[in-house]
Amino acid sequence: EAGVTQFPSHSVIEKGQTVTLRCDPISGHDNLYWYRRVMGKEIKFLLHFVKESKQDESGMPNNRFLAERTGGTYSTLKVQPAELEDSGVYFCASSPVWEGEQYFGPGTRLTVT
């Protein structure tokens, strides 16, 4: 069974540009989560989807971040326009039920210069 995959693995963009990160969860997992680790600090929750619906987006830092999960399969996280403080590693995770173990992807390292 394929695990959670994320694309790209690394992205370098300039301040003011737009970047879209993609996450493909494990097939059949209705729950999808985004987390972020900034500057080697703790990993922080961004948002949670149940199928295509946003269940909780309390961790989204501001309105420059937009997450979607059309059709309840893969998810995208768009940052527009990117700022320097957005640099970090963005992790995606999925789980079959909301209180089940979360399976993580390898992360996307975003560098904003």
Place this chain on the structure above:
Amino acid sequence: GNSVTQMEGPVTLSEEAFLTINCTYTATGYPSLFWYVQYPGEGLQLLLKATKADDKGSNKGFEATYRKETTSFHLEKGSVQVSDSAVYFCALIANDYKLSFGAGTTVTVRA
């Protein structure tokens, strides 16, 4: 709110040395506690977990005991190997589905 504090790294050890990574937490209710590991180039993997006080989680020679009285969940391994070099994260879930993580501890084991 919920928070996790773990010892800062980096930690450098020789093979067969004893490893301890301290982790303490603050949470409402009765959290479940986890240790995740990220090996170089890979995603976060669940290493072990404990869901109630005095439970001991164990996996791959690592152990951690849920200590409610000291709000701690320290990770230990008696004899580390080079392959244990990774970043280790302590985490908890309390009354919801959001994982709260510590800052991570980078461990390097030298042959």
